[in-house]
Amino acid sequence: MLLEERDYRIRAGFLGEFMENYMKLGLPIQRTHLGEPIGFFTSEIGELNHFISMWRWTDLAERTMKRAHMLADPGWGPYLASIKGLIDTQAIRILTPTSFSPLS
Numbered sequence: 001m002l003l004e005e006r007d008y009r010i011r012a013g014f015l016g017e018f019m020e021n022y023m024k025l026g027l028p029i030q031r032t033h034l035g036e037p038i039g040f041f042t043s044e045i046g047e048l049n050h051f052i053s054m055w056r057w058t059d060l061a062e063r064t065m066k067r068a069h070m071l072a073d074p075g076w077g078p079y080l081a082s083i084k085g086l087i088d089t090q091a092i093r094i095l096t097p098t099s100f101s102p103l104s
Contacts, residue, residue, distance in 0.1 A: 003038065003095040003103065004055040004063065009088045015042065015049050018086045022051075025079035033070035049088075060094070 010018045019042075030037070038054035057063040070076060097103045 001097060001103070002057045002059065002063070003097065004057060005093045005095060006053045006055070007091045007093075008051045009047070009090075010049045010051055011086055011088055012049055014086045015051065018051060018083055021079070021082040021086075025075065025082055029070060029073050029075050029079065033073060034066050 008018075034055060038056055041050075041052040041054075043050040043052075055063075
């Protein structure tokens with residue numbers, strides 16, 4: 001099993017707009033193609049204006065296949081257009097749980 005952590009730093013003052021567009025346009029498409037996420041998080045202490053999502057994968061091949069289907073969805077382009085200019089930076093990490101992790 002792999003976990004994918006996607007960390008988006010949103011432009012100051014636009015986190016609400018980003019999350020609204022994501023909930024209405026992006027998340028339904030992702031759920032259709034990727035399945036259910038582990039969770040979504042925002043930052044309140046430390047570096048602010050972050051939106052983090054976490055996804056679970058069997059392996060990288062599953063991730064590649066499911067994301068290819070998502071990216072080909074006709075609704076994905078309009079979603080991307082709705083968040084254009086709202087993201088400062090994006091970091092993606094693929095995490096492998098340790099043998100003693102509760103998630104393994």
